Amino acid sequence: MRLQDKVVFITGAGAGIGQAIALYFAQHGAKVAVAEIVEERGRETASMIEQKGGEASFIEADVSSVGSIEQAIAQAMERFGKIDILVNNAGILEYRPFLNILEKNWDRLINVNLKGSFFCAQLAAKEMIRLGIKGSIINMGSIASELAIEFQSHYVASKGGVRMMTKSMALELAPYGIRVNAIAPGVILTDMTKEDLEEATVREEALKKIPLGRLGTPLDVARAALFLASEESDYITGSLIFVTGGFEIGA
Ligand SMILES: NC(=O)c1ccc[n+]([C@@H]2O[C@H](COP(=O)([O-])OP(=O)(O)OC[C@H]3O[C@@H](n4cnc5c(N)ncnc54)[C@H](O)[C@@H]3O)[C@@H](O)[C@H]2O)c1
Secondary structure, three states: OOOOOOEEEEEOOOOHHHHHHHHHHHHOOOEEEEEEOOHHHHHHHHHHHHHOOOOEEEEEOOOOOHHHHHHHHHHHHHHHOOOOEEEEOOOOOOOOOHHHOOHHHHHHHHHHHHHHHHHHHHHHHHHHHHHOOOOEEEEEOOHHHOOOOOOOHHHHHHHHHHHHHHHHHHHHHHHHOOEEEEEEEOOEOOHHHHHHHOOHHHHHHHHHOOOOOOOEOHHHHHHHHHHHHOHHHOOOOOOEEEEOOOHHHOO
16 A cells, blocks of 8 residues: 555545546545535545545635635644645636636636645645655646647646746755655546547547547546655656656657
8 A cells, every 4th residue: 555544635636637536545545635616526535435445534625715725724634633645636727818818717717726736735835844744745737837728828827837836846845855746637538628528629639649549537647646645756856747648749
């Protein structure tokens, strides 16, 4: 059990990639704080883990609000006594031409994807430092941390920010033995992308860009997350792991 006795706090763990990470980590022995804005989804993930004999707790959290993050971290600490691993997974995507992005569109997306990850990491790191835990923080970047994508300029800005934020955090938290890394998923079939990928032409276009010739699954991402969470990646910090089937490597 690679995560035996570890406590993991996962944001947006009620669906898609976050849920897959929650279930996979629980399977590997972790106790899971399921931090999620939609109560029904969060409870479902927690009960799926419990049904398999694992330990999990739904914690209501809106990562776009620092007050909500503070409460959620405090609840996790009360329930589990520590946080060893943080997975900053919660994120939203919106398609909108650059020239039509309004202040409210920008604020909503940046507040969830960038501000949310920033303050979750800051508050979780403080608890790790207080308890002397040499933890692991995993931020969810994207292929958009590396490549510009049309009609997603605010999303691309948020994920580019996640990339550099990861490096900065890794530098400042290294003296405490806390590692900070990011994952850049490519095209993963989840609620976020489902509608788009149901269109045959969109799906075919995406597949043409993926050398390994298939779409990604949430489990593909969970496997990389397990590596970054476990001691097998003890000497890795500030890095970005692509889980893309090779999307970014060439034309
Ligand atoms: N699906 C992909 O192809 C893909 C590709 C690259 C990166 N990503 C990134 O992976 C992460 C997960 O994506 P997904 O495809 O699983 O998305 P999803 O939409 O399937 O699930 C996201 C989950 O986050 C929750 N959430 C949304 N806003 C929240 C908030 N303010 N506070 C707490 N929880 C919130 C949602 O309720 C949902 O349960 C995101 O950061 C996304 O940007 C996804």
